[in-house]
Amino acid sequence: MEKKTVSIVGGSGYAGGEFLRLALGHPYLEVKQVTSRRYLGDPVSLIHPNLRGRTQLKFSDPASLEPCDLLVLSMPHGVAAKEFDRYQGVAPVILDLSADFRLKNLELYRKYYGEDHPRPELLDQWVYGNPELHREALKTADRIACCGCNATATLLGLYPLFREGLLAPRPIFVTVMISTSAGGAEPSLASHHPERAGSLRVYKPTGHRHTAEILENLPGNPELHMTAVATDRVRGILMTAQTFLHDGWSERDVHTAYRNVFGKEPFIRMVKMRKGIHRYPDPKVVEGTNYCDIGFELEEDTSRLVIISAIDNLVKGTAGHAIQSINIRMGWAETTGLEFTGLHP
Amino acid sequence: MEKKTVSIVGGSGYAGGEFLRLALGHPYLEVKQVTSRRYLGDPVSLIHPNLRGRTQLKFSDPASLEPCDLLVLSMPHGVAAKEFDRYQGVAPVILDLSADFRLKNLELYRKYYGEDHPRPELLDQWVYGNPELHREALKTADRIACCGCNATATLLGLYPLFREGLLAPRPIFVTVMISTSAGGAEPSLASHHPERAGSLRVYKPTGHRHTAEILENLPGNPELHMTAVATDRVRGILMTAQTFLHDGWSERDVHTAYRNVFGKEPFIRMVKMRKGIHRYPDPKVVEGTNYCDIGFELEEDTSRLVIISAIDNLVKGTAGHAIQSINIRMGWAETTGLEFTGLHP
Amino acid sequence: MEKKTVSIVGGSGYAGGEFLRLALGHPYLEVKQVTSRRYLGDPVSLIHPNLRGRTQLKFSDPASLEPCDLLVLSMPHGVAAKEFDRYQGVAPVILDLSADFRLKNLELYRKYYGEDHPRPELLDQWVYGNPELHREALKTADRIACCGCNATATLLGLYPLFREGLLAPRPIFVTVMISTSAGGAEPSLASHHPERAGSLRVYKPTGHRHTAEILENLPGNPELHMTAVATDRVRGILMTAQTFLHDGWSERDVHTAYRNVFGKEPFIRMVKMRKGIHRYPDPKVVEGTNYCDIGFELEEDTSRLVIISAIDNLVKGTAGHAIQSINIRMGWAETTGLEFTGLHP
Amino acid sequence: MEKKTVSIVGGSGYAGGEFLRLALGHPYLEVKQVTSRRYLGDPVSLIHPNLRGRTQLKFSDPASLEPCDLLVLSMPHGVAAKEFDRYQGVAPVILDLSADFRLKNLELYRKYYGEDHPRPELLDQWVYGNPELHREALKTADRIACCGCNATATLLGLYPLFREGLLAPRPIFVTVMISTSAGGAEPSLASHHPERAGSLRVYKPTGHRHTAEILENLPGNPELHMTAVATDRVRGILMTAQTFLHDGWSERDVHTAYRNVFGKEPFIRMVKMRKGIHRYPDPKVVEGTNYCDIGFELEEDTSRLVIISAIDNLVKGTAGHAIQSINIRMGWAETTGLEFTGLHP
Structure with a gap:
């Protein structure tokens, strides 16, 4: 070619x-x-x-x-x-x-x-x-x-649930845990190794800019709140979202929604293992790759759903x-x- | 003596x-x-x-x-x-x-x-x-x-707001980011250094046991949800909580609540800086100490309140x-x- | 095929x-x-x-x-x-x-x-x-x-100097800085994350087993001493060797030796930059790759030669x-x- | 007072x-x-x-x-x-x-x-x-x-052996593994977190300035060579020195030398354990403290002595x-x- x-x-x-x-x-x-x-x-x-x-x-x-x-x-x-x-x-x-x-x-x-x-x-x-x-x-x-990188992690984690209409009309609380490469190649005191290594900082409790593109790309005008936490990893994003399912939906329906929407995607992997130590998405596992790993857990008695996704922010x-x-x-x-x-x- | x-x-x-x-x-x-x-x-x-x-x-x-x-x-x-x-x-x-x-x-x-x-x-x-x-x-x-360590970070972050009655009667979403020392001194595959170093794992999306003691020690029987994320730090907890203020309360009222309840506490420090790189609590800063650093940010247009606290889990x-x-x-x-x-x- | x-x-x-x-x-x-x-x-x-x-x-x-x-x-x-x-x-x-x-x-x-x-x-x-x-x-x-992994880093760093006869007949002091994956997948107290993270341990001051295969593969029966230091990296080896050139040889001769012996090797890269922050081999740079990066520095007034190589121990x-x-x-x-x-x- | x-x-x-x-x-x-x-x-x-x-x-x-x-x-x-x-x-x-x-x-x-x-x-x-x-x-x-910090680690590790006359008149090869705080509080590309985290760099193969004060404070004008390696720790120095004992001296004599010279020092601890995972000095153990931990190992058949010391560079x-x-x-x-x-x- x-x-x-x-x-x-x-x-x-x-x-x-x-x-x-x-x-x-x-x-x-x-x-x-x-x-x-x-x-x-x-x-x-x-x-x-x-x-x-x-x-x-x-x-x-x-x-x-x-x-x-x-x-x-x-x-x-x-x-x-x-x-x-x-x-x-x-x-x-x-x-x-x-x-x-x-x-x-x-x-x-x-x-x-x-x-x-x-x-x-x-x-x-x-x-x-x-x-x-x-x-x-x-x-x-x-x-x-x-x-955007945080938007990617969030949109891929949430989109199938919106498209299939599984979520209750309640607020969604998103926490993105991000990496130092997200800040770019320009040195600053905040990125100075002795300061940044070992630190875990909420760097954008409210008002993260990627919220805008997430809102524009999810159907139904949801109420979505994002908090961004800066870890001292070099690469990777771990996104967790907490919200509620509509009454009557079950874990099986959540599985089905992801399968319906993303079942043929070459770079989406569902990760929800019953054994082993790698039971949920972890940015370490996808470092350097184009994968977005997605998992979730449903708290049966409250219908609270925790959605988890992991990507390499630069890939x-x-x-x-x-x-x-x-x-x-x-x-x-x-x-x-x-x-x-x-x-x- | x-x-x-x-x-x-x-x-x-x-x-x-x-x-x-x-x-x-x-x-x-x-x-x-x-x-x-x-x-x-x-x-x-x-x-x-x-x-x-x-x-x-x-x-x-x-x-x-x-x-x-x-x-x-x-x-x-x-x-x-x-x-x-x-x-x-x-x-x-x-x-x-x-x-x-x-x-x-x-x-x-x-x-x-x-x-x-x-x-x-x-x-x-x-x-x-x-x-x-x-x-x-x-x-x-x-x-x-x-x-408990996660309960300490959560209770200290939230208690003044409950005692002073500032929070709307809505769910509270807590994310605790924890450390490997929390798992104790017994080796396992999950704590094996090559596996754990660099990983960022949701280890308890729902059902964390410390939820029980938090619920028992907060007034008013709140609806509180906790997700626990395991970082690869050795020590420290970063707690973030997201919820909403009652209508009419302002950032100033939040400050007052913490001051009223914790103003004389020797180990509580409020951290909410307008400049510098250490604007919110960070477990790195309190490593080895008995401090609990607490900060918050209010999103004015939604009354969403993000509360942040940091402690050394072992101290x-x-x-x-x-x-x-x-x-x-x-x-x-x-x-x-x-x-x-x-x-x- | x-x-x-x-x-x-x-x-x-x-x-x-x-x-x-x-x-x-x-x-x-x-x-x-x-x-x-x-x-x-x-x-x-x-x-x-x-x-x-x-x-x-x-x-x-x-x-x-x-x-x-x-x-x-x-x-x-x-x-x-x-x-x-x-x-x-x-x-x-x-x-x-x-x-x-x-x-x-x-x-x-x-x-x-x-x-x-x-x-x-x-x-x-x-x-x-x-x-x-x-x-x-x-x-x-x-x-x-x-x-062996440490033998690879050491042999590739030293072999051209031996084959071309540039080294004085004096002891060679090798320090290999190794990673936790070298210890294998079996958990132990020494590899328990809270113990190992942040530690820097001399784990084999003398008697490292890879010395044997290095000696068997270098010409001339050299006197070579190895000390192994365990870092808390997951992957990678940084090898430094200190010894002396024969009288009369210069930095240029060292370059020539490496070029003569390894000039066509697909996985050997000479790294000796005059500017930038990546002037010598660094295991971070070769992580996941099959490269062996090699560099050196000559102390003119003493003829002391410091040889540096970096590999990913698992690749x-x-x-x-x-x-x-x-x-x-x-x-x-x-x-x-x-x-x-x-x-x- | x-x-x-x-x-x-x-x-x-x-x-x-x-x-x-x-x-x-x-x-x-x-x-x-x-x-x-x-x-x-x-x-x-x-x-x-x-x-x-x-x-x-x-x-x-x-x-x-x-x-x-x-x-x-x-x-x-x-x-x-x-x-x-x-x-x-x-x-x-x-x-x-x-x-x-x-x-x-x-x-x-x-x-x-x-x-x-x-x-x-x-x-x-x-x-x-x-x-x-x-x-x-x-x-x-x-x-x-x-x-100086590297001089402290080196001098404390070596001085007793010089004062008691145990070392053969041969070169001493010192490797100091240092931390990012040693570079000071001023940001630069070399200290930019994404670049520095995970890296292991020989930053001064020859010509380290602390060599001068070491030479001036050791008796007998020794031939001492130093190579400095930058790890991505925030604090701490691990010093290893390799050289040879005079013929006839034993491990017991080395112990005696340290005891004679440093036996009453409040901040020197000899570390040479036969069991456990903390057998030699480790900068992790002394972080935040004023201790200098010192250990050594003698290779009986060659009289090669490896001396190890660890300090917190800032303390x-x-x-x-x-x-x-x-x-x-x-x-x-x-x-x-x-x-x-x-x-x-």
């Missing part, structure tokens, strides 16, 4: 670097350019040492992007929207890893991002890049706004589902380049 | 070992015997290497306990209740670190422990060992059933509040022997 | 599990049986949760092994030698991951293993499974005794080079099935 | 913060001022959250230091020497935690620090602040240059021995304020 060329704008960060890693291992992709203003001219392996010996690519200037088949934007919040005119002619298919183009609802954007969207006229072009929820639209999308939460979206868009097998199983132990 | 003698039954575990550490540093306590069947005759510092050079004590036989002023029982679940007749004559004041004597409500015991209490006739003698909630009763208590959650209870019982300054500030970083 | 069948004896441990992971992803291998007495009948993914969804294999009885093309033995020390008669007819090509068949020198075996070799008559059949040092012999080997140190040896033996491209690049961060 | 006042110049760093923690808990010290230009006016507990509730001190301006009894300088390399004229009149007794005044030998300074000492005329006034080696001189010292390696030196200087019991035992697990 003829390879397609892909370039990455903002390749020195963790999201861009992870996309680069996956693209280098993808049989149908050829990485053309990786930009970084700060590291211009340096080998990409200076920053991403895992790529030593895998590529001779050097960081190039974002001002000198050449035409390519696919362009991936991986920039700090707000930059892609602001600079989009520069990039839109570079490639017919563009993916953005930031939150800039994920929302349609301008009021939600204003509420959660604290300002008006800078380019609202662009939003209609974009498809929300969550393969499990928007596969059909992705098949023809030329603008893909990749789903299934970012660069992996970007690759998955590309596979869908290009008509390739959806798992191409995403075969890594993860390690044990 | 004349020293009081204390002996520890079950001193090779983490709770007993932590009590031993604190007792050795307490100016009014003299440790008389520390028992362990498995390590009989070995120096206690063989198992607790931090005590090298601090004591020449050796583990003795629980069958040969001598009379002492204070006896601390630190045994696996169910043993203290079963064997209590052996111990009750040994000392006038007895503390139990297990859950055996914490509950008065036999139905709650049956529901959460899955069996009838083996010695219900003993329960009336015991005072629940939570100094902040039961200080008056502890002053004359001869039987002290020390509060404020177990052996530290046992010492604090002894200080109260003996009329000593409440902070005696509990002065360690914790480390940074 | 027609697939070859491979079975694994002892597949519930970490070495066997890692070989299983790699074999499942290998395009020319088909895993036939994976044995475990303890977990007989359980899905392999119960123990190795990374393999969920990748295989429906269940653990089978070692007593009912069927004929296959390749057999991998992954058993505790001494068992393969003792039970070898059972296995030798099962497959024409057999690899052993233990130390049982690595040495030719019976005195070295006696010195380092504290007993006589139980089956000395078998040793001649075995080729030492270190692809970089014994590639030619591996091409036709039917019995492959895979190199390049065990299962990865077993796959590499199989690739060599079967005439497949040497990197087949070993393409994973590792993660950053 | 009347308290002595102490002020700290540079109190927002880890060394200054640790001294502050210990001084606040010291019964005879009263902390007067803690300076920080960056955090001027902020509570010290904003930066050192462990001190919440323990002190109301705020950071003050180094330009407005008031007279005090003891002054502690804790500034980046070179600043204390450069600015010393400002500080020398502030207090009769001054301690410096940096390397500026540790060396007498100007050539060693030039070799290891790469420049001439800026104030050589000041050096004679300073006593090297290593209590075990220089107790007598410290009793009357008005200028104390506190020993026994910095602020703790500063307090110990103050206790010696002021005639107080040497362990005053340094009673913390450390935690298990």
